[in-house]
Amino acid sequence: MSNDLPLDREGANESFRGCFVFFVALVIAIGALGAAGYFLWKQFAPPGQGPLKEPLADNRNAARDEVRREAADADAPNAEAKSKNRLRQIMLAMHGHYSQFRSFPPPSDAKRDAGGKPLLSWRVYLLPLIGQQLLYARFHLDEPWNGAHNRELLDKMPDVYRSRGIGPDGNRSGFVIFQDPQMYQIGTSGPNIRQFRDGTSNTLLVVEAGPEAAVPWTRPDDIPFDSSQPLAALGALPKDGFWGGFADGAVRRIKPDIKPETFRALLTPNGDEVIQFEREVEVR
Numbered sequence: 001m002s003n004d005l006p007l008d009r010e011g012a013n014e015s016f017r018g019c020f021v022f023f024v025a026l027v028i029a030i031g032a033l034g035a036a037g038y039f040l041w042k043q044f045a046p047p048g049q050g051p052l053k054e055p056l057a058d059n060r061n062a063a064r065d066e067v068r069r070e071a072a073d074a075d076a077p078n079a080e081a082k083s084k085n086r087l088r089q090i091m092l093a094m095h096g097h098y099s100q101f102r103s104f105p106p107p108s109d110a111k112r113d114a115g116g117k118p119l120l121s122w123r124v125y126l127l128p129l130i131g132q133q134l135l136y137a138r139f140h141l142d143e144p145w146n147g148a149h150n151r152e153l154l155d156k157m158p159d160v161y162r163s164r165g166i167g168p169d170g171n172r173s174g175f176v177i178f179q180d181p182q183m184y185q186i187g188t189s190g191p192n193i194r195q196f197r198d199g200t201s202n203t204l205l206v207v208e209a210g211p212e213a214a215v216p217w218t219r220p221d222d223i224p225f226d227s228s229q230p231l232a233a234l235g236a237l238p239k240d241g242f243w244g245g246f247a248d249g250a251v252r253r254i255k256p257d258i259k260p261e262t263f264r265a266l267l268t269p270n271g272d273e274v275i276q277f278e279r280e281v282e283v284r
Helices: 009-044 058-070 079-101 133-138 150-156 260-267
Strands: 204-208 242-246 251-254
Touching: 079 204, 079 242, 079 251, 133 150
Parallel strands: none
Antiparallel strands: 204 242, 242 251
16 A cells, blocks of 8 residues: 555645745735836936926826827828827927926026036927937937037937928927016926916917927027017918917917917916907817
């Protein structure tokens, strides 16, 4: 008769418990490593100013979802539709930057080199958020846009920055912001939504200028603001109007005959104006 005995049930249970405890410990360890890696990425990932400290309000997330649903059709049949779709991508990237760093990209002249020269435009800082991480990595972030290295990247402008009237080989963008301390440049680290006291749906961030007013896309310089003639800096405007990207993420057509005082009010984030622009700006 054989002396071999069946495996003791208590021993089998003990073996199972040991395997289960090992599996749970392994999952916890992997999760801890992932959380640590994510924390470090949040701390040091470009191009933001720091980690997001608190979640966005639900309406901000809803705005981003709406922009994402309607974002870019690369094969849009005409220049007007392409320009609108590209501005939608830019506004989606703006809100993506806000989601990560609790601010929109820094103003054009916020970052300077040791000699005081402005470095790079807000368009460069948005590159990782429009699928251009590799191009972003090629920039020397501590060198001005026209430095020996960075100027070689001027001709690498992504199509998303190519507004109406800019050819396929052009390096200028008509998607611009106004240069004025009371407009976009609220703070050196980029404006916070809380600072748009007039309401994000009543405040313009990015506008579409005519080709003659377009600027080199990497240069930290946009267009000047003249309070008496705020539309003049945009150059010749299309007869059917130009596109504007609002702080809530929406892209709306602005009529070329918009009243200067209405346009000026749309550019101020906290001017306390009462804005009624239904006939001068598309509501949707």
